[in-house]
Amino acid sequence: MIVEQIYTGCLAEAAYYIESDGEAAIIDPLRETKPYIDRASEGGAVVKYVFETHFHADFVSGHLDLAAKTGATIVFGPTAQPGYEACVARDGEEFTLGKVKIRVLHTPGHTMESSTFLLLDETGKETAIFTGDTLFIGDVGRPDLAVKTDLTREDLAGYLYDSLQSKIMILPDKVIVYPGHGAGSACGKNMSTETTDTLGNQKRFNYALRAQSKEAFVEEVTAGLMPPPQYFPKNAVMNRLGYGNLDEVMQQGTQSLSPAAFEAAANATNALILDVREAQLFAKGFIPNSINIGLEGQFAGWVGTLIPDLKQPILLVVPEGKEEEAVLRLARVGYDNCIGYLNGGFTAWQTAGWEVDKIQSITAETFATLFEQNPNLPVLDVRRKSEYDSEHIVGVENLPLDSINENMARIDKDTTYYVHCAGGYRSMVAISILKARGFTNLIDVAGGFSAIKQTNKLPLTNYVCPSTLL
Template identity: 35%
Template sequence: MIIQQFYDKGLAHASYAVIRTGKMIVIDPARNPQPYYDFAAQRDADIVGVIETHPHADFVSSHLEIHQATGAVIYCSKLTGAAYPHETFDDGDFIQLNDVKLKAINTPGHSPDSICILLEDEQGKDVAIFTGDTLFVGDVGRPDLRENVGNITAKKEELAKQMYRSTRHKLMTLPKSVIVYPAHGPGSLCGKNLSPDLESTIGRELRENYALQLMDELSFVKILTTDQPFIPKYFGYDVDLNKTGAKAFKQSVDAVTRISAESPLQKDVLIVDARPKQQFRNGHIKGAINLQDGDKFETWLGSVLKPGEPFYLIAENEGSLNILIKKAAKIGYEKNIKATLLAPVNATEKSAHLDLDDFKANQDNYNIVDVRNNGEVNEGKVFKNAASIPLPELRERINEIPIDKPIVIHCAAGYRSAAAASIVAAKIQQVLVYDLGEVVVEFDEGVHN
């Protein structure tokens, strides 16, 4: 028997393949199915099944495409309300993979329709469990993503209660030796305390996972519903898209329009410039926002832009454009791309340059905006008089920023402040808008030392 993990660092997403005697099951596949096809070919295996542990909020799954390409059966809970061809997979159901079994366990909590998959080896021993977004290494799935989306909605407090029962009655009773394979690792917004490790055991989680320690239901609910990270704008959209199934990855990526750098752009369409911030500062199209390519580009794209909002995408070269289109497709935003292009000749708008010495000496002469997340701000402000507006909320709350003084924007390390400064500068012309950038680390160290 072979178990293979596929890990996408950008979305901190783990998917899996299980192979036994030439037959392969894929669990929670990412948008691009090619790695699973390649792995099956390498192992001379046929993909016969795809299991969805729940309708994912943070990425688009390729379950429907894999079914259409290979004939593999899609398995999911009957509670999913799936609009694609599938077989239901709930408590008591199992998939026989020659002499091993994949057994369904309903584990509501992260979502009402969540399942885990328990793997029984050829000796009939439970050896591993694929926990989806129910149990992570060091955490459990957040309960607040299904209050308004999905086939079944539920308030976060009710889902937290369900998570308490799922963990206590179903997962924590498993043998301590059972290996835990979660759907996410550190950096995922589906939990708040994920370990850097990408696998664990039930025994280790019983010892180390804060959510599995001895406590009553009320205490558990309070802990689980407190201090969860922000919810990107695209999460609800992806839940609904995964309920129906997305179009084929390559077909969708290839359909994105590409135009020359000299082509005129429609004035009312947002421009996302993904070049490094120094290139952007030296010259960009007026009104463009700077979401730099990086490990979390797709997360910030789906946090700043709404589902269905069209945008032009600019990159520094063709190779970067190809990568960025695929990153947008991972969250279903390739359909939003009006067109892609390289930096045009009229990209002449320059960003304001902050006189750092003057700022250090005269901070009261500036309106400071902190675009870190609320949880970061709660741990300590860098500037006591700064207004706090998290980056995902900035476009909707920009009118809260006073315009009686120049504006300085900061985050924790420079990426978000570059995006935020470009968003604010595109809308506020009465005063200069500055990005404090990486220099914020010097101020932050002064606060915490």
């Protein structure tokens, strides 16, 4: 028996490959199918099942394409209502995979169809659980992502408590926990950087499993939940009803366009120009009105947070050799309408003599000197509210990047703002969005708050300023 975790850091997502006696199962695959098919081929195995723990909200799963290419059966837990052919299993139903079995444990709470898959080895011993978003290492799934339900998050948290107590906590301590996500995912709030553990350790150290009552559990799990990114329910619907073929999405998105063709496509389709280069490289020159979301950061999550329409036509400006990666990472979160990329990148655009724009960027040291001279300097801190509350420059305003579209009207177009985040990634995203909307008086602070703090020049506080833009 082989069990392998296939972890994708940019989404903090874990898929799983299980193989026994020439048969393989994939649990919660990402959109691309090649890694799983190649792995099965490497082991001389046939992919028999694709198990889905629930209708994922934070990414588009690869179950449909994988089943179509391998002939595997898609398996969901009880109450799932997929809009395509799949097996909706009974609670307790077992599926034979070579010499092992996989038992379905219905564990509603994160969503109502959420299920955990219990792996029984060749001797029938309870060996591992694949918990999806029911149980994480150090946390449990947030109870506010279910679609098509009248249940409150408190109701769902109550179901989650019952599921954990009746289905998970009764299992042996030596059972290995394989969760669907790790630290960095928005599907929980307290996940560990570890991506596996024993159930016994989780019983001892996971705050949610140590709750003394259902009431205490509900209160603790629902406390401090931030609203999920706007694309979450849209991805959940795609996973439930179906979606387009990834091969076709990739073929369309990786069309190479000359600068002239790129400009013509932008004008004809009203496409969003998405520049995925590194922030400071973008600042030195970019196509007017393009948005910068760098591939080196939490790219997919920020795209999903900041681009409201999954069907938005997108044209890419991308470093050479990164074209397929950019299109794939867009497709992983449901942005299937990329219509091509700029051949030769920004250099080709510039060489062809087309119009360019720039963003002024200053060092943290220069910024600190300016702030010392004028403590009323207009500054926008675009970190998350929790980061801002933890520590910020005295008197500055907080405009979290994830709510910038809703709060744009509160910014004065005639005022020159100095914009910073934690390290420089998000501030460039924010400035590019604002510039595309007509805000021209924006100056980036390179290196962000971490660099500002190292200057040791400015007064810092964890006091929440009354003028904070929420």
